[in-house]
Amino acid sequence: TETLKVVNKQIEEFRNIVNDRDKELESIGLELAIGLSEVFEALKKISSGDPTVRIPDTSKVELISKLKHIVNLTAEEIGEIVDQSHEFAMGLAEHFDVLHKVSIGDLRARVAGKSQVELLESLKKVTNDTIKSISREINERKRAETGLQKAHYELEKRVEERTAELKAANKKMMQEIIERKRAEEALRDSEIRYRHVTEAAFEGVAVTERGTLIDFSEKLAKLFGYQRSDLIGKSIAELIAPNVRNETVAKILSGYSIPYESICLRKDGTTFPVEVCGKNYLSKGRELCVTAIRNITKRKRTEKVLQESEEKYKTLTENSLTGIFIHQDGRFVFLNDKFANMHGYKPEELLQKEHLSLVHPDERKILKEFAIKRIEGKPVPQQYEVRRLTKDGKTIWCEMMATVIEYKGKPAIMGNVIDTTQRRLAENAIKKSEEQLRALTTYLQRVGEIERTNIAREIHDELGQTLTVLKMDLAWLRKRLPDGQISLLEKTDTMSQLINKTIQTVKKISTDLRPVLLDDLGLAAAIEWQAEEFQKQTGIRCKITIEPKDITLDRDRNTAIFRIFQETLTNVARHAKASEVNASLKQRDGQIELRVQDNGRGITEGQISNPKSFGLIGIIERVKIFGGSSLMKGSPGKGTIMTVRIPIQDIRENQ
Ligand SMILES: Nc1ncnc2c1ncn2[C@@H]1O[C@H](COP(=O)(O)OP(=O)(O)OP(=O)(O)O)[C@@H](O)[C@H]1O
Ligand SMILES: [Mg+2]
Incomplete structure (x- = not known):
């Protein structure tokens, strides 16, 4: 633009010069023409040898018109050169002046010291000079025009170049604008993102400049209980609990970037523990610090709870x-x-x-x-x-x-x-004494059984025999009584009845002690007999199933099962208030099973586990001797089921 201005100015100057010259030339044109014709006229005359150049007959007007004509002719010849040279005009004007004076008869004009020849020479010279000058002028003018044209051309070129440059510059500028716009958009985007990020962060985020808040997230304002407007420009020191204020502010100002803990102060004066992490950065020449502040109240509480539980746990383990x-x-x-x-x-x-x-x-x-x-x-x-x-x-x-x-x-x-050595010793001792007790029980039971068998046999054999003999003797005595001895006869009859009764009693006692059946006819027969006896004595219906019929066991098992059966039936009679008993004796899968079920009131758990239930304990112990199992189960109002199982395999092998 600067160059353009300069060029334009130059052009303008050229144009002005040319215009001025044109006007000048125009104004002198007429005068020149008149002067010129007169000059030529005079020249003609002078050249024709008239030493007294006078034009007495010709009026001024005529002379002028003549001159005009000549000038016109000359003008045609000289062409445009004539009206273009100032110098030429001036030279001619001078001569015109002289010639004019001569023409009006002023001879002094001639006297000026110049001869005709000299004047002619001078005129020639003037003309030559003028022509040269005109040529020069024309050349100059032409050069000026060329210059002008060149300037124009150059100007146009420059304008073109400039335009091209401008276009390029424009294009570049447009591009720059687009890029700038893009950058601005990106900036805005990142600004928005930054806002979102800070707002989404768990922490409150603050931007400070030399300890003064210049920006912060909504969370931070909320965390401290302030309105946004209250907080802008606040000193960060005001947000820190007084007791830790100095050290914390020092840390923030120093750009301490390792997370640390501190205590913050809310607007309402309450405090809360925080974790702080700051970072300094330069933004447009300003030294800013962005600080993330996390409320760690919950964490602290958890830590405390943890510590307490740790202590509790420690005490617990230690005690x-x-x-x-x-x-x-x-x-x-x-x-x-x-x-x-x-x-x-x-x-x-x-x-x-x-x-x-x-x-x-x-x-x-x-x-x-x-x-x-x-x-x-x-x-x-x-x-x-x-x-x-x-x-x-x-x-x-x-x-x-x-x-x-x-x-x-x-x-x-x-x-x-747990050190169980002592307990183990005690357990072993108990186990041992249990074993001893069991052995003793077994021994006592066996001894008792033998004793009972012996007594039963003694009673049966000895007493039974004696009573039979006594009965026979009494019959013999009765036959030999004299007639008429009514009272004696009656006495012997009563005695005989008494002996019969005693025989029955003896039989019963001996059977009760140990039924001969058990040893003579086996378990099945003894059980069937016992069931019949039970029904007879109590009126409670007793059904018995035995499978197979020919169960044969050793004496000890026979005794055990028979005694268990006896005890169970006795219990039914004494406690169950039952009307019916269903019993079964079965031999299968290598074991003998006795099952007695009544429809009475049902035994209770307490009665089963009562340590004073010696009858039941006797059953359990008898079974245990053989490695068998027993189960008692009562349901209220529905009855009781007693089941015992004794393995028989090993016995057979032993036999
Ligand atoms: N079939 C049954 N129905 C209901 N209750 C029963 C039955 N059998 C036993 N009981 C209850 O279990 C208790 C314990 O029986 P257990 O045979 O041990 O003792 P007992 O019969 O009372 O005395 P004993 O030592 O003379 O046998 C009984 O007192 C009775 O209350
Ligand atoms: Mg009993």
Whole structure:
């Protein structure tokens, strides 16, 4: 544009010069023409040899018109050159002036010292000069025109170039504008995104400049209980609890970028714990700091709860009745005093010690296997009893319970241990005394049975025989009584009846003690007889099924089952208030099964487990001797079922 202006100015100047010259030339044109014709006229005359150049006959007007004509002719010849040269005009004007003076008879004009020839020469020279000057002028003019044209051309070229440049510049500018727009849009986008991000963040986000809030997220305002307008321009110090204010502000100002904890202050004066993380950055030459603030009240609370529970757990393990341990990679990483003490160690002696070193050598393999399986998630018994070793090499029995836990990010095994050595000893003692008692019971039962058998036989044989003899003797005596001895006869009759009754009683006593049937005809017969007896004596219907009919057992089993049957029927008669009994005796699957069911009131759980129910205990004990099982079950108002099963296989093998 600058160049364009300069060029335009130059053109304008050229144009003005040319215009001015044109006007000048035009104005002198007429004068020149007149002057010129006169000059030529005079010249003609002079050249024709008239030394006294005078034009007395010709009026001024005539002369002028003549001159005009000449000028016109000359003008045609000279063409446009004539009216274009100022200098030429001036030169001519000068001569015209002289000639004019001559023409009006002013001879002094001639006297000026110049001869005709000189004047002519001078005129020639002037004419030549003029022509040269005109040529020069024309050349100049032409050059000027060429220059002008060139300038025009150059100008146009420049304009073109400039236009092209401008176009390119325009294009570039457009591109720049587009890019700028794009950048602005991107900026706006990122601004929006930044807003969203800060608003979506869990934390409140603040931007500060030298400790003054210049921007922040809505969350932050909410977190501190302020309106947005209250918060802009606030010093960050006002948002920090007084007791930690100085150190926190110092940290923010120093651009401390590692997260740290502090305490913040709400508008309402309440405080809350926070985690803070800041970052300094430069924005348009301003040093800003963006700070994320997270409310950690909940976390703190959780931490407190955790700590409390940790303490609770610590107290619990420390005061536990059981030994507690954790081992990881085969070594103890945690244990309580109880655990150490039961093994005769101090707790610190056991940390990092191999856990298997406290296990009895015979149990190490299985425990190692358990630990591996447990960590692999395979099934392992939860609770088991093993032998362990104390510091002084003594074996202790322990009951253990173990489970896999995660300890410090890795699987570990946590266990509970109870020293059962004492309990085991006591249990063994009880077991032994139980066994002794059972043996004694068995012995007593057997002895009692033998005794009963003997007594039954004695009574039956001895008393029975004696009474029979006595009865026969009394019959003999009665026959020999003299006639008329009515009272004596009556006496013997009464005696005989008494003896008969006594014989019956003796028989009953001996049968009750031990039915001969049992030994003579076997269990099935004895049971059937007993059922009939029961029905006869109590009026309670008793149905009995025996399968197979020829059950043959050893004497001990015969006795046991018969006595159990007797006791059961006695109980029905005494307690059940039943009207019916269904019993079965079955031999199958290598065992003998006796089942007695009544339709009475039903035995209760309390009665079954009552330690004073000696009748029932007797049944259970008799069965146990043979490794059998017994089951009693009552349903209220519906009756009682008693079932016993005794294995018979081994007996047969033994026989
Ligand atoms: N068939 C039954 N129906 C209802 N109750 C029964 C039956 N059998 C036993 N009982 C209850 O069970 C209790 C225990 O029976 P158990 O035979 O042990 O003792 P008992 O018959 O009372 O005395 P004993 O020692 O003389 O046998 C009985 O007192 C009775 O209350
Ligand atoms: Mg009883």
